[in-house]
Amino acid sequence: MSHHYDYLAHAVLALGASHLTVNTGADWTPQTLYHRTTALRLISERLSEPIESSAEGDALMGALICLAGQSSFLANSVHEYVNLTRGSYLVSQAVVLPLNGSMFKSITDARHLDLLITMFEEQPKDVALIEEYRDYVESLSKICKEEHELQYQSLLYRAISLLSTKPLDAVRTFTAVFVLPCLFDNDSFSDFIREDNHTANLLVANMFLLDYLLGQTCMPKRETPKFGGRKDVIIAWVHKVVSRLPEAYRDFGDFPLRFCKILATYDPRYLFWP
Template sequence: MHLDETNDNSGSRPPSDNGEEALETQRGPSKRQISRRRGHFKSRLGCHTCKRRRVKCDEIHPVCGGCRRLDLRCEYPSTAAGISCATRALSMASSAAIQAPLASLTLQDLRFYHQFLTVAHPTIPLKSEALWMECAAMSHEYDFLAHAVLGLGAAHITQSAPGLDYTTEALQHRVTAMQRVNERLSLPSHSPREEDALLAAVLCLVSQSSLLPGLENMAEHLTMSRGASLIAHSLIKEISTSLFRAHQDEHFEILSSMVQEQPKDQNTIDGFRASALALQPLATNDNERNYADGLISCIDAVEISAIEAWKRFLDVFMMALSFSHEDFSAFVSPVNHVARLLIIHAFLVEYVLGQVCIAPTEAPSTPSRKNVIIAWTRQVAAALPAEMKNYADWPLDFASQLETLDSRYLWSP
């Protein structure tokens, strides 16, 4: 990659008319010139050792160049904590991580990569920042993973940074990633490392689908979640060697540590229950009836405990993913308005329960996913036939309320 923005001012100084410049060359650099060359930007996030030695630190993590060269202990100040995850991943990945996977990497792509490293990596597995840093470091080996990472980063910026729209770039990376993942999945065998890379790419694609407004993308999000579930069970044959194994084993332990009983807004809880109950008579088959029952069971579990409410939500989330192919296709069909109402209630109950189950300190740092769920809710309501509009009254009211709330939810993809 060539950075054309680099300015080279050497040789740009106009020649002197009185021969002083030639004389200065013969005499050597003046004190004024030496003083000018000494200036450099201070290393505000450098390591303690370089600061004590009064030398400029190159800020490479985990060990800077100076400490590595002199075999000194390298420790960074706590003020660097906010960027430590990103710098650690960049150090692990090395320069090859941003050279090999793409034929033409742009400065925008570097921004997408940084967004992924800092805030946009998937939330599943729970509390798995280190895992995703390692996956980012693997992206230099697998182009499908690189495109999935960049597409997720681009979509996240679009939804979280007002005035910035990288929709085109996000979709370009997404389409390429999906094509290349499908190509690799069609091959008969994969190494354990490639299996991890494929699963990581699929999970990135799932997360990206939750950041794409439009009802077609709501259905695609469920479809991608279903696909990821199938791949996770069939692709990772030797699960004991997988990067994802430890996080799978620790899922419920981590979940339990995140749950904290919070004050309850009884009006919101009662409103959701009444709205979900009203959908029960509309169900036309056992799948829809079971889904409606599951939603009501989620909200009823609030009276038992926050952790029980979360566990029952996981049952609802997995329910649609376990449908047969024909039943699932019918469930996500654009003409199945009952199912769309059930689906949007499932997305919203995550935020209802988030306020009840999750401490404010566990809230996502950006409202990107929340904004898309609000958009999906309003799009579902707008697409309903006139005789069903009233079934969207509570979802629309809560969507407006959700705009003023923080972004706590139950951390599904």
């Protein structure tokens, strides 16, 4: 399909270049940036006109998924990752799913959760670490000023609280955490992804960290990804978020940094979101 749609071809090449850069040590950064920016430009141009065929809708959706996945390989793109994830969701709801014959009609959040449930196997867990993480996430409510921040924090807290005793319910709740920014209204979302919104930055950073903790406690070792470069990028993201915290927020960066040291010793299992 990609040879019929330039934006999809560039998105696939961008994802491939990032994968090689992160996981092989080769530097494909110039190619990554070229194909990414070209794909984004072409997608923006195409979305300015109606999409009338399921094939083109699927190509657009595939390109956006590639670019969202690629964002998790880029050291500076935590906000772009959230932005593209929401963009993919909105395009799927408004453009792709209404088209008859779309291959993405069956690829939904509920379907992804069903897949995770079939893969789920409870693993040994560090209850003390989980409880410490739970207490830390609870403390983040102190710096949540907006309703959408509190919504996100409360779902994170529920997911980590369930992990010790009901890990499958923790996975279900984490699905809601991942999807929540897609459901924010435009003003709330714009506020949530501001680079100077330190509360939101910490919340999103902890979503990524919790993703890996859930992977360790809910996914069998046979599901370990063959390449672990994404985990290193996530750790770098968290360090960057913490390094930018103003003095009043510094204490809230201590636990994420300590957890990153633990995460560095883990294998790269996570819940297989893009």
